[in-house]
Amino acid sequence: MDKNKLIRKTITEQGLIPLYFHPDPDTCIGVMKALYAGGVRVVEFTNRGAAAQDNFEAMLKVRDKECKDLLLGIGTIKTKKDAKAFIRSGADFIIAPGMIEEVAETVHKEEMLWIPGCMTTTEIIKAEQAGASLIKLFPGNLLGPGFMSAIRELFPDLLFMPTGGVEAEKENLFAWFRSGVSAVGMGSKLITKTVLEEKKYDELTAAASAALQLIKEVR
Template sequence: MSKFETHAQIAESKVVAVIRGSDAEEAIQLSKAAAEGGIRAIELTYTTPNVQKVFEELQYEDILLGAGTVLDPETARHAILAGAKFVVSPHFNKDVARICNRYGIPYFPGCMTIREMVEALESGCDVLKLFPANDFKPSFIKSVNGPLPQVKIMPTGGINLDNINDWLAAGAVAVGIGSDLNKAYKTGGYEAVVELSKQYINKISQ
């Protein structure tokens, strides 16, 4: 899959499920439930113990797998070799960008300032993660696109059913959701995550 195809699939999906499991099995169940609910892009975070097992379990599923909480180039390479089709960081790391460019994998670094965004753009990043998005309003995207009209932003953190369409209407290429899924799993298990994922898909289709 090319970088262009990955970008297109995420833009079409509009929702990326950010999966943080207390262990590999929980992450697998969260991912499968989100996929069953209609979410086609899954970000497996490297805070999950034995995340390699999660990649192995999900690689044959009909979903786009990415890696999250990637803090250094060594982790980025591990993720890419494990099957990640995109790499996400909470911050911008030039060495991670270099590794991703080398393997033709999109890199979505977390950026909050214009300076960080320009540096990421100059390193080949096409989509930038706004994190934590709950510190901003959706209108922030329009403000950024004034001086940087080419910037595509994926807000993550604080996205929920009440504000997801506000962010998409403001110009977000996609959004990342995670804490809602974890809460649903802890209170209602697998089926609760399936139902919540369906609600997100229905919400963005309205």
């Protein structure tokens, strides 16, 4: 199985991509290890601060020693320059907040998985034509499961993952998976401000494990 197929399979089986950023490298590593301990095997770190690349590289070093089967991708990639930089760093996959052609071209040249953010059917069609196989529905809280249900039959060959406002709560997850998504992205609803500020990693491990179990139940 090639790497991109493995990543898509892992995302689909896990049903969840946790995502976060923090300026402190030790906190970034602590969160990653806590998620891993909770059963998470694919994570998105977001490129949202000056320290993002250094912290990402520090995370990769720990991943390679302690969490070898963890797939670590980078999100919020908006430019060709950033895509190239994080590909050099060793990202397993690239997530963009929108349908950005120069990012798609850069990632595909490296034969890597590119996951673009889309909000309309036009954007989804453009992303599909540009080679996307997995679409990030963003922002998920504005689109809602009803949007996914309405477009599902238009795109039988694509996988979908809403991100933004997805709750680690049974009713919300059931609505999303019933609508046809393959996974959900979850940021602050899972990796809370309290966890980050107070380094409550045991709580995060428990929350991640509970979220994965809940997804199994609602499918």
